[in-house]
Amino acid sequence: MSTNTNDILVQGKHVTKSYHGNVVLEDIEFDIRRGEVHSLVGENGAGKSTLVKIITGVTPRNNGEVDFDGHELPIDFPRTFVEKLGIAVIFQELSLIPGLTVAQNIFLGREPKLGKTRLIDKKKMVTDAEAIIKKYNFPLDPKAEIDSLSIGKRQLVEILKALSMDSKLMIMDEPTASLNLKESKLLFDIIKNLREEGVSILYISHRMEEVFELSDRVTVLRDGQKVALLDREEISPERIISLMIGRDLSVSDYEESVLKTVSGDTILEVKKLCSEKKFSDISFSLNKGEILGISGLVGSGRTEIVRAIYGVDPITSGSVLFDGKEITPTVKQSISLGFGFVPEDRRQQGVFMQLPINKNICSTNFDRYTRMGFVNEKGEDAIAESGINMVSIKPKDPNYIVGNLSGGNQQKVVLAKWLVRDLSILIIDEPTAGIDVGAKDEIYSVINNLARKGVGVLLISSDLPELTRLSDRIIVLREGKMIKEFKDQSITEEEVLRASSGLI
Amino acid sequence: MIPKLFHKYKLLFILILMAAVLSIISPRFLTKENLSNVLWSISIVGIMVSGTIYSPITSGVDLSVGSLAALSGVLFAKFMITFGFGLIPSILLTIAIACTIGFIHGLIITRINVPPLIITMAAKTYLFGIAMLISKGEMIPIMEPSSFMAIGGGKILGFPIPIFIMVIFILLSHILLKKTAYGRKALAVGANPVTAELSGIDAMQIQTIAYILSAFTAAIAGLVLCSISQLAYALLGQGLELEVITAIVLGGTPLGGGGFGTVFGALIGTVMVGFIGNGLNLMNVPSSFHPIVTGLVIISALALNENLRMGSGTKLKKAKL
Numbered sequence: 106m107s108t109n110t111n112d113i114l115v116q117g118k119h120v121t122k123s124y125h126g127n128v129v130l131e132d133i134e135f136d137i138r139r140g141e142v143h144s145l146v147g148e149n150g151a152g153k154s155t156l157v158k159i160i161t162g163v164t165p166r167n168n169g170e171v172d173f174d175g176h177e178l179p180i181d182f183p184r185t186f187v188e189k190l191g192i193a194v195i196f197q198e199l200s201l202i203p204g205l206t207v208a209q210n211i212f213l214g215r216e217p218k219l220g221k222t223r224l225i226d227k228k229k230m231v232t233d234a235e236a237i238i239k240k241y242n243f244p245l246d247p248k249a250e251i252d253s254l255s256i257g258k259r260q261l262v263e264i265l266k267a268l269s270m271d272s273k274l275m276i277m278d279e280p281t282a283s284l285n286l287k288e289s290k291l292l293f294d295i296i297k298n299l300r301e302e303g304v305s306i307l308y309i310s311h312r313m314e315e316v317f318e319l320s321d322r323v324t325v326l327r328d329g330q331k332v333a334l335l336d337r338e339e340i341s342p343e344r345i346i347s348l349m350i351g352r353d354l355s356v357s358d359y360e361e362s363v364l365k366t367v368s369g370d371t372i373l374e375v376k377k378l379c380s381e382k383k384f385s386d387i388s389f390s391l392n393k394g395e396i397l398g399i400s401g402l403v404g405s406g407r408t409e410i411v412r413a414i415y416g417v418d419p420i421t422s423g424s425v426l427f428d429g430k431e432i433t434p435t436v437k438q439s440i441s442l443g444f445g446f447v448p449e450d451r452r453q454q455g456v457f458m459q460l461p462i463n464k465n466i467c468s469t470n471f472d473r474y475t476r477m478g479f480v481n482e483k484g485e486d487a488i489a490e491s492g493i494n495m496v497s498i499k500p501k502d503p504n505y506i507v508g509n510l511s512g513g514n515q516q517k518v519v520l521a522k523w524l525v526r527d528l529s530i531l532i533i534d535e536p537t538a539g540i541d542v543g544a545k546d547e548i549y550s551v552i553n554n555l556a557r558k559g560v561g562v563l564l565i566s567s568d569l570p571e572l573t574r575l576s577d578r579i580i581v582l583r584e585g586k587m588i589k590e591f592k593d594q595s596i597t598e599e600e601v602l603r604a605s606s607g608l609i
Numbered sequence: 610m611i612p613k614l615f616h617k618y619k620l621l622f623i624l625i626l627m628a629a630v631l632s633i634i635s636p637r638f639l640t641k642e643n644l645s646n647v648l649w650s651i652s653i654v655g656i657m658v659s660g661t662i663y664s665p666i667t668s669g670v671d672l673s674v675g676s677l678a679a680l681s682g683v684l685f686a687k688f689m690i691t692f693g694f695g696l697i698p699s700i701l702l703t704i705a706i707a708c709t710i711g712f713i714h715g716l717i718i719t720r721i722n723v724p725p726l727i728i729t730m731a732a733k734t735y736l737f738g739i740a741m742l743i744s745k746g747e748m749i750p751i752m753e754p755s756s757f758m759a760i761g762g763g764k765i766l767g768f769p770i771p772i773f774i775m776v777i778f779i780l781l782s783h784i785l786l787k788k789t790a791y792g793r794k795a796l797a798v799g800a801n802p803v804t805a806e807l808s809g810i811d812a813m814q815i816q817t818i819a820y821i822l823s824a825f826t827a828a829i830a831g832l833v834l835c836s837i838s839q840l841a842y843a844l845l846g847q848g849l850e851l852e853v854i855t856a857i858v859l860g861g862t863p864l865g866g867g868g869f870g871t872v873f874g875a876l877i878g879t880v881m882v883g884f885i886g887n888g889l890n891l892m893n894v895p896s897s898f899h900p901i902v903t904g905l906v907i908i909s910a911l912a913l914n915e916n917l918r919m920g921s922g923t924k925l926k927k928a929k930l
Contacts, residue, residue, distance in 0.1 A: 415807075417806070417807065436806060436807065436809055437809055437811070440808075440809040446807055448807060453801070453803060453804075454801075454803045454804055454807055455804060455807075456801075456804060457797055457800040457801050457804055457805075457868055458800070458801070459800050459867055459868035459869070460796065460797065460800050460868045464793065464796070464797065467793070468793075468797050468804075468805070468808040468810065469808045469809055471790045471793070471794070471810075475789070475790040478789045478790050478791060479788055479789050479790075480788050480789060480790060480792075480793060482788075522808065
């Protein structure tokens with residue numbers, strides 16, 4: 106195929122982006138041809154979303170150039186400009202307005218007007234919406250309010266909205282995450298049709314089988330760098346996965362970890378745990394001193410399960426046994442039983458950003474430094490100080506506002522607030538997301554030390570090297586179900602990723 | 610060092626600045642009699658501030674306190690005069706009813722998830738309605754017992770007693786915020802209710818208690834107001850809630866929580882509002898101009914305060930908005 110500039114819709118040259126000195130995209134070269142499905146793959150944090158944000162002007166690039174349809178794009182620009190260019194984006198998080206109808210959402214901001222007035226022609230809007238819905242054969246009612254629709258249907262509305270714009274480029278970020286099989290099929294047919302019509306599609310997905318089925322070309326990102334550009338005939342799920350992980354598996358066995366079950370008393374047992382729509386029939390046990398890794402893609406139900414065990418979200422059926430006794434989890438009880446909970450979203454759920462380090466650390470410990478409701482300030486200071494020292498938070502100043510700490514130190518604060526208690530179980534969700542390498546190692550040694558002291562650890566991580574290295578046993582979830590358990594064997598990151606992606 | 614010191618006590622500096630300006634403008638300002646008058650005029654608001662401050666700290670707001678103060682006065686008068694319950698039982702019963710009303714508001718806000726602004730605004734209306742109904746819209750004169758009348762009319766060391774009541778409540782509230790688990794938890798809930806829940810703090814309970822506290826101080830203020838004005842009247846507390854909120858915000862406690870809150874700041878805010886009114890009186894500004902000037906001064910004080918705060922660690926909050 107000739108690479109005449111006319112064939113190329115989007116061209117990126119030397120695109121670079123860093124946040125606070127952290128390089129998230131380094132000198133990326135890419136192009137998207139007219140009428141191709143181009144997939145963008147990589148592990149979490151590889152830089153996929155950042156690249157999309159740069160193409161759509163949401164995030165300004167630090168360096169480099171992006172050409173669209175022969176014109177260089179400015180560094181950042183408003184959403185209306187994106188639409189004018191002919192770029193439609195289907196984001197993972199829905200951007201629909203809940204109180205409005207399907208038709209109102211599809212034509213939001215571009216409503217048909219009554220004659221020359223500025224009033225909306227409601228009738229025309231509904232008939233136009235009907236026409237589009239019929240064209241793509243979606244099971245939707247244009248007059249239905251978004252509130253009344255399932256998540257999958259909402260996603261379809263989002264897709265319709267993008268389709269109605271007659272775009273040259275459609276960017277789809279995990280579009281099938283909330284679609285059922287039938288809806289996904291519908292989407293794939295549409296994608297194939299769009300390609301026929303000459304529309305380019307930038308497709309982002311964790312699901313290898315989709316990437317494999319749809320893509321004309323695949324760009325693989327790893328740690329902010331482009332590691333490969335594969336043509337149709339070079340694409341295979343295995344190839345992509347090994348590129349994503351980044352080492353040629355045949356060359357060294359360095360990344361092979363050995364799993365060995367830690368024998369000890371069972372501290373936690375979960376039997377046939379179910380929660381409406383989120384997960385079902387989950388059973389596993391955790392021994393004292395064991396690190397149990399929980400793997401699964403985003404949306405596999407891994408976070409929901411640990412939240413239910415900790416007592417945040419309700420359980421619809423099944424049982425949780427602590428030390429052999431059945432419990433009905435509530436947060437208060439979990440804490441008194443010695444649970445610690447480090448949530449996935451550190452900034453929104455783990456710390457109090459506006460409060461100082463000491464108030465953060467002491468927020469789980471009121472029972473230990475108050476008497477008759479009054480604070481014993483010496484006791485409080487002692488707890489804060491011991492927490493700061495346990496995980497070496499920098500700076501050591503207990504009055505330092507947590508919001509001004511680095512991500513790694515914020516995470517240490519979250520750890521510290523549990524470490525100052527006598528833990529029996531630590532639940533830790535994405536312990537090192539967005540944290541620099543040095544702090545990562547410190548956090549690993551904290552987790553390992555806890556396990557050595559007999560604490561049972563439930564570890565969730567999308568970072569596969571982290572998961573395989575730390576875990577004694579790994580269970581894999583997919584779409585709310587447990588699909589595999591790895592134990593007493595040697596294991597590679599690739600095997601875990603294959604299992605999570607449903608490629609067993 | 611000096612900027613840091615200024616930063617910490619900026620409100621006090623602003624207040625002293627105001628006092629300095631006023632004393633230059635009018636020699637009568639810095640007299641014991643005048644200052645005592647100012648403090649006396651703000652004592653009702655000051656008492657209410659001490660309890661009402663916990664709703665903004667826990668990222669809510671309570672607009673019902675003015676009406677609740679009036680209702681408390683009316684209830685008290687009914688119990689004591691019409692039913693002849695005696696002074697102490699009437700006071701206790703009034704406080705108990707007020708606290709129950711606050712408790713119910715707290716429950717509606719936390720369990721049914723009605724925004725505090727809406728429910729307390731509705732409460733402002735319906736509580737006023739109940740007060741009107743009970744009092745039949747009339748003023749109920751209260752002339753005895755003398756022990757009760759002494760609260761509003763008596764003096765200690767030359768200062769009216771309501772000032773001392775205000776100071777006691779402000780001190781108690783300060784201790785509650787700074788020295789007790791409740792205060793710590795209230796600040797944490799205001800900073801981030803999700804993190805608080807996950808840390809084992811019962812955010813709903815903490816928020817509910819905030820509305821009981823505001824109701825409690827509204828009842829106390831209502832009783833003191835009865836004694837000062839020697840009557841109970843449904844219209845007596847109208848508009849007090851806005852003065853209370855103004856003083857709290859002026860004092861540096863933002864509406865919507867955020868982990869901030871200062872009782873002494875709120876007291877300074879209350880005094881500032883008092884100074885403005887007093888200064889205008891001393892300068893013989895016609896009273897029809899007072900609301901305009903008060904509004905302008907409040908806006909500039911807030912702007913100044915906000916600017917100062919951006920220098921510290923609160924940029925984050927800005928960024929989030």
